[in-house]
Amino acid sequence: MVMRIHFPNSAFLGNFEAFIRQFDTESPEELVITANKNWISVHPVVLTMVAALGQSAHFKRIRCEPFEAKSRHYFERMGLFKFLTIESGITMTEHDSTGRFIPITQIKDSESLSKFITEMIPLLHLAPAHAEPIRYVLSELVRNVIEHSMSESGAFVAAQYYKKSNAIRIGITDTGVGIRNSITHSHYAPDDLAALKLALTPGITGTTTREGGTEFNAGAGLFFTKSIATVNRDFFAIYSGTALYKLLKSKATKRISLHADPFEDRHSKLSDLPYWQGTAVGIDLLLDENAAFSELLERIRETYRDAVRARRLNKHRRPKFS
Amino acid sequence: MTTINIFKEAGEFAENKDVARKIRTEVLIPALQDGGEIIFDFSHVTGTTQSFIHALISDLFRKFGSQVLERLDFKNCSDTTRKIISIVCDYMQESE
Numbered sequence: 001m002v003m004r005i006h007f008p009n010s011a012f013l014g015n016f017e018a019f020i021r022q023f024d025t026e027s028p029e030e031l032v033i034t035a036n037k038n039w040i041s042v043h044p045v046v047l048t049m050v051a052a053l054g055q056s057a058h059f060k061r062i063r064c065e066p067f068e069a070k071s072r073h074y075f076e077r078m079g080l081f082k083f084l085t086i087e088s089g090i091t092m093t094e095h096d097s098t099g100r101f102i103p104i105t106q107i108k109d110s111e112s113l114s115k116f117i118t119e120m121i122p123l124l125h126l127a128p129a130h131a132e133p134i135r136y137v138l139s140e141l142v143r144n145v146i147e148h149s150m151s152e153s154g155a156f157v158a159a160q161y162y163k164k165s166n167a168i169r170i171g172i173t174d175t176g177v178g179i180r181n182s183i184t185h186s187h188y189a190p191d192d193l194a195a196l197k198l199a200l201t202p203g204i205t206g207t208t209t210r211e212g213g214t215e216f217n218a219g220a221g222l223f224f225t226k227s228i229a230t231v232n233r234d235f236f237a238i239y240s241g242t243a244l245y246k247l248l249k250s251k252a253t254k255r256i257s258l259h260a261d262p263f264e265d266r267h268s269k270l271s272d273l274p275y276w277q278g279t280a281v282g283i284d285l286l287l288d289e290n291a292a293f294s295e296l297l298e299r300i301r302e303t304y305r306d307a308v309r310a311r312r313l314n315k316h317r318r319p320k321f322s
Numbered sequence: 323m324t325t326i327n328i329f330k331e332a333g334e335f336a337e338n339k340d341v342a343r344k345i346r347t348e349v350l351i352p353a354l355q356d357g358g359e360i361i362f363d364f365s366h367v368t369g370t371t372q373s374f375i376h377a378l379i380s381d382l383f384r385k386f387g388s389q390v391l392e393r394l395d396f397k398n399c400s401d402t403t404r405k406i407i408s409i410v411c412d413y414m415q416e417s418e
Contacts, residue, residue, distance in 0.1 A: 110338055110339070110340050111338075113337075113338075114333070114337065114338050117335060117337065118333070118335075128368070132368075132369055132402065135335055135337075135369065136369065136371055139335075139337040139371050139373075140371055140372075140373060143337075143339065143373060202413075203413065203417075210417075211416075211417040212380065212383075212384075212413060212414050212416075212417030212418075213376065213380065215343075215346075215377070215380055215381035215384065216339065216343060216376075216377050217373075217376075218372065218373070218376045218380065218410075218413070220372050220373070220376070221372070221373060224372060293402050294401040294402045294405055297402060297405035297406060297409065298405060300409060301405065301408060301409045301412060304409060304412070304413055305412045305413060305416055308413050308416040308417060309416055312416065312417075
């Protein structure tokens, strides 16, 4: 069986599902990669997904058609072919990456993550107010992979600054057990979409049914990340198994509300996609949105507290009246 | 009185949960079991994560109850660190 992936002209979070739908993941033995011949522009999450597949022990063989697009050097610079263990034939002068991007990076353990955050975030040359939510998101999402995915290859991370939109786009992917396998250790989730909903709900973790979590896990990382994206009014997407949840953009004129239930946010969801073994997360952060991180945390505090309180009330025994 | 220098243990961005767990199991719990008090000094720490703070203090609520807060002092916290500590303290008390 052959799994084919085609890099289209454009693949970002707005049209993420179109990229995903082309996957054929049914027991593949060979990975074949093709690309648009004129111009390719993709979100970092797309790069991390393909890199993760390249490092997966799944495939006996990986074939990649030579990239002809004018933008092909970008893929070499981001390190994609290295993870595919393919000689691209693309020659280029290595530029200093300062201020532009974080190339695809594989992170397998806690110490490597701390080192990555210390050394790589400065490459984006962000003001402290912008760097704060970005390092927060990267830390929480990669720790999720290290602790819950059971993936031997760890997390694949990449980020790119887009000058025109003044936005940072981040991708984090693993080929581990996936959200549903992780969350159903402690909660019932009939399908992948139900599992995504649980994983995005504050205080729900696969490590325990207990309110407040274990001494090591609270089940809050994805809720915080989604909240950061909500306040930023831009895309956040999470894809695992056959399900995709996507937080949609919102207009600057509209009042922002944080919701404990992700299905109450302005979103789209799909549950019939080709199966992704593991989890892929993409997030776009507009640097023009200046909502202070501390203000966001105050709102998270209220939403989180109300969610825990509501769940506890739901568990109260009710008096019987006859 | 036991003082934990978070910057020294976890750096400018305190996010390594393994470090938090080590501090909790090796320093905090023994000190509190001996009836001691703890000062967390967040000088030079510019940020932290909810996961780090959870791994550091959530189990103290389980082991000693919410009255443990009377024996903990969080010093020199940035605004965001203060908020994150408050979030964890809130939901741990709501969960009791």
